[in-house]
Amino acid sequence: MxxxxxDYSEGAHPRIINALVESNLEQTPGYGEDSYTEKAVEILKQKIKRDDVDIHLFVGGTQTNLTAISAFLRPHEAAIAANTGHILVHETGAIEATGHKVISIDVSDGKLRPEDIKPALDAHTDEHMVKPKLVYISNSTEIGSIYTKNELEQLSKFCKENKLFLYMDGARLGSALCSEENDMELSDLGRLVDAFYIGGTKNGALIGEAMVICHDSLKEDFRFHIKQKGALLAKGRLLGIQFLELFRDDLxxxxxxxxxxxxxxxxxxxxxxxxxxxxxxxxxxxxxxxxxxxxxxxxxxxxxxxxxxxxxxxxxxxxxxxxxxxxxxxxxxxxxxxxxxxxxx
Missing domain, CATH: 3.90.1150.10 (Aspartate Aminotransferase, domain 1)
Structure with missing residues (x-):
């Protein structure tokens, strides 16, 4: 059979397994303050072409999403997602469990556009309703479609004009960026979205996602949120080693x-x-x-x-x-x- x-039935790419084995008996600081993680973060910043982003490594996607979204939103604020969105359909109400509503938008191709989002903004008019504040998108989407640069630019512009945070789930970002129909680079995300993550679990890592925070207002106290949500891995170097292997060249x-x-x-x-x-x-x-x-x-x-x-x-x-x-x-x-x-x- x-x-x-x-795309995560197998373990990890042999290079990653070898790197983990070779470093197994090393003693390093914990909680992502080791040299491997520091090097991985520096390489990712170079790839994104921004030195001013904050990068945090997580174990899995749901953990990343619930930590980030609950940190970015105030108690009365909500996220907007496509009706196929992972946070809406396949995360067991993780976002709602943190106290934030997910507003569902019906779309046919898994992608959100300004004209899809505007009715939700128009419908939430006052303090008797939750306030839409964050737009959640996935690239590639849960049904395999991808965003073009123009689509993301239009969405980014709309979010800025309406004071919405734009957040991208990148569980399968590698596949999206390497699609023959793609016209974006990793560095484009650094200027078009407020936060996104680079998925490792579904692209060769044993475990791991790299959360990239671009918007300054979202960076403060983020490690406190990671710890409170049980996501601050003591043996953080296990994540750092993997992202170092994945990004030190084009692996x-x-x-x-x-x-x-x-x-x-x-x-x-x-x-x-x-x-x-x-x-x-x-x-x-x-x-x-x-x-x-x-x-x-x-x-x-x-x-x-x-x-x-x-x-x-x-x-x-x-x-x-x-x-x-x-x-x-x-x-x-x-x-x-x-x-x-x-x-x-």
């Missing part, structure tokens, strides 16, 4: 490019077989629409998520490739797909 369920981007390449191979062959997709997703998540009987056959040897029912006879499934996905496994899936199709003709 081979899994296309997610982070090489791994993301590989994941995208494997997804493109799947997408192209499924398309050639005559099947359509739920959405254009130029990243490492694809959503082909297949007959239910074909899905049942594929499930005998492959695991993946059935995303949604499209009609009585067809469903969209989610296939996710990773930094570790082997081309032979992709080709084997395609071969079986074609074999099942041929057997039914």
């Amino acid at each position: 081979y899994s296309f369920k997610n 982070y981007f090489d791994l993301a490019r590989h994941a995208n390449k494997m997804a493109d191979l799947l997408k192209n062959e499924i398309s050639r077989a005559g099947y359509k997709f739920l959405i254009n997703s130029p990243s490492n998540q694809i959503f082909p629409i297949l007959p239910d009987r074909l899905i049942e056959k594929l499930e005998e040897n492959y695991s993946f998520y059935i995303w949604e029912k499209v009609d009585p006879d067809n469903s969209a499934i989610r296939l996710v490739t990773s930094w570790a996905t082997k081309e032979e496994n992709v080709l084997a899936f395609i071969k079986e797909l074609k074999s099942v199709i041929d057997s039914e003709q």
